[in-house]
Amino acid sequence: MAAQTLALPAQPPALPTGFKKWIIVITAITAAIVELIDTSIVNVGLNDIAGSLGVTIEDVSWVVTSYAIANVIVIPMTGFLQRYFGRKNYYIGSIILFTLSSYGCGFATNLETLILFRFLQGVGGGALLSTSQGLIYDAFPMSQRALASALFGMGIVLGPTLGPTLGGYIIDNYHWSWMFYINVPIGILAAFLSIAYIDKKADEVNIDRKSIQIDQLGILLLAVGIGSLQYVLERGEADDWFDDKTIQWLTVAAVIAIPAFIWWELRGTKEPVVDLRTLKNRNLSIGSILMVVIGYGLFTSVLLYPLFAQRIVGLTATQTGKLLIPGGLVTLPMFALAGRLLAKGISPRILVAVGYVAFSSFCFIMSTYTMDTPDNFFIYALIIRGIGLAFVNVPLINQSVSTLEPRQLPTGIAIVNMMRQVGGAFGVAITNTYVTQRVAVHRGDLVSNLQPGNPILTERLNAMTQGLAARGVNALDAVTGAYKNLDLIISKQALMISYLDTFKLAGLFFVVSFPLLFLLKSKKMDAATAKAVADAAH
Template identity: 85%
Template sequence: MQPTGFRRWIVVITAISAAIIELIDTSIVNVGLTDIAGNLGVTIEDVSWVVTSYAIANVIVIPMTSFLQRYFGRKNYYIGSIILFTLASYGCGFADNLWVLVAFRFLQGVGGGALLSTSQGLMYDAFPPSQRPVASALFGMGIVLGPTLGPTLGGYIIDNYHWSWMFYINVPIGIIAVLLSSAFIDKKEDELNIDRRTIPIDRLGILLLAVGVGSLQYVLERGEADDWFDDQAIRYLTVVAIIAIPFFIWWELRGSKEPVVDLRTLKNRNLAVGCVLMVVVGYGLFTSVLLYPLFAQRIVGMTATQTGKLLIPGGIVTLPMFALTGRLLAKGVSPRLIVLGGYVAFATFCFTMSTYNMDASNGDFITALIIRGIGLALVNVPLINQSVATLEPRQLPTGIAIVNMMRQIGGAFGVAITNTYVTQRTALHRNDLVSNLQPENPLLTERISALTQGLAARGVNALDAVSGAYKSLDGIITRQALMISYLDTFRLAGLFFVLSSPLLLLLKSKKMDAATAKAVADAAH
């Protein structure tokens, strides 16, 4: 039965709140990575696992959401996911070492992976067909609000409290969401008499997906830090990934009668091309979310709160851009053209960021982040729309799940590749900078003398002042090398968008009927 009046709005508030906390936790930790690393005594490269583990869990769960809803019932699965998300958030807060934190972040990602798509379904069921555009608009605002609030809220917590409160804040929201869901969300008819014995489970497919993606991610993430194939674990897990991923593909295509991910839909050209393009979008999106806070804090010297606040203008601009994108699609503007505009915006953001330095101002960052927000609005819905436009109706749920999964995979792998690239480029640029420091260079002598005098003026004895001057110079060189490596990484991300944009020409244009468009809109949000 469709909820009405007060009951409907309770469902709406519950669904949006659950979606927002999932999206907040996708980005909230990014502004706190430096503090978490310092508190736990690990490197920035290691602490990036806090982001990556959450993304990996999402990648595994998102394509399984349809099956899990059928198996457990949507209401049970939804409430169970909120409970898992809430308990894992509490676990993240009291974690006293990196790998405990990473483990709970993975569990948090498993719970969070269900919240977006399931919340969207609840929202649409709460409104009659004539009012579903209202539901879409409300949910779209929540989708934009989450990523905007995440870094801002995270920055405030980092500057005023312990980083663990970035996770504890989810606990009361999760408890309220569970209570409201239990009381106000009704079960659908097909949930009332579920016979799980009749629902086949692709256990091998699920296992291969988890093992293959997890092993590959570990290799990408730890390869640089562990000297790649000089490390035994890297060698073993590389072999596991090489075996598990092709076996998973074969099993889903040929072996399983009820595959957990029906890869046969990838025979459709639009879907296959769309997946490649979505990997690039995920790579650019997650790379920017990771690199911007690091650049602002480690290079420019901003606080976490300042870093988060600068995201707000971009989020505000994105809201009307989502509405404009929908209007353009409704008027028959080619999705390929809109996506191309989004690609240009993303590439412009990346290349703009690659020109900044230690003197970058708040206005510089706001300008770049507004361009990024425009790109996000122009790419998301139209690209999913065009990717599944030529699928048969029965293939739509699987196609949409695969596209969303590829965005998450692009993001997870992008974070790992970015960390490796930053490490390599930092070492290269540091060597280049040091090689230019010649003892007979008068500028070097002048800088050392100025640093020495400055320390001496603060009461440091002559011998320690000279030693301290060289240490200060070493810190300056390291910071400079790190800055240049960040600029290189932004440039690389922009290059991915430029090189992949011709693939848009391979997408077949097809106007979608109302039912298909609704299904796409549900999944896109």
């Protein structure tokens, strides 16, 4: 009886209620969304940043790459960093670092300074993403863990989706620095709310850091290996892959450091910074593979849709963003529905299967669109995408860690998150490379059909020539202009078909990986596991 008396009081007081509960939830979700927005918000402003700083577009792409590298290095180390600093301290410190770095990015007057602050922003941001779900879980009883996952899942999807929308609006109406300055008031508010309302857990009050071994070699190998791989994936296409010496050396670094990291974590140290033994768990290993596919699909769609809408259809950045709003509004209740269905005992595999079908349908629908497609057709496709992402993310994250032991959960959840980010990096690399290759192929096919003497071609050229002449262009320049216009039309058609091919490829990734869903063990989280997930740092 004594043991029971000591054990029972621990849970009820730990749960925040009323105003405090929802302040914590809103703060954590907002922090996660802001972090993920910053993974994509800069993409639409690279031209403006390059012009303002007087650098090339290739150079300024480091602004994206440095953030992604920092993110993917920090995420798997979350469990160790929280154990060492304490979750509350680590979370608040990361918010402050993210906020100060955002301000630094905004006032940067040269590329080097901007890249440095972007890297620091990525270090802080990786922690925001990794810790927010644990805070949200702690705000709900075990019976509502699925709802907590759904709330966090909204942030995972809304962040990358809202990034290009918000970035486009800022670029169209304000200076690019406001893409970073908007984080400052949000970060200050989040820091104050976290200090006031987030409680320290029992093991955070008196941390004995001397008893915690720091896996210095593991951290070094992880940073070199994952950082090098992320750089190669981010910069490969822009730098002509292995024709570039930096790509060559970093590929060698990744090939050496990643296997060395795996060996060291499994055999070389008793206190690994990332416990890779958890990947022996079938659900986690299969879930991690599926999460790579989901990351690929999420980031590829975030990259491809704005490019298609703006470069092919001719929409402005603001118009492109507005078409995302209906899909976002539909996605929110879908996350709640997914959470409710999980809570009622519906098999996660069924929900993930529905999400897979929906997202692959979005990809194949987009692969049929053209430059004449009405705006509302994009809205329908993006709604289907939102439903797919809602039904995939929450059930798959839960199912991936459902069969882990409680002590393995922090590492397991961190690995799942890292795999989504790595999948996104693979998606961007594959998309950029595939589009470039397909443009060359389709351009060659289109040009081969332009045979001299073709009456349709002759009629088209004559019409363009007469149109230019009617505007006052002299006869010789009108002919030259007609051929230039024809070349632009061919280039745009080749680019459009290449985008369609890339949407098909993304859909095929989902189709090919679909059978893996049936290898997941179907198990609902028991009370102990759910409690451990609540204590784990996401």
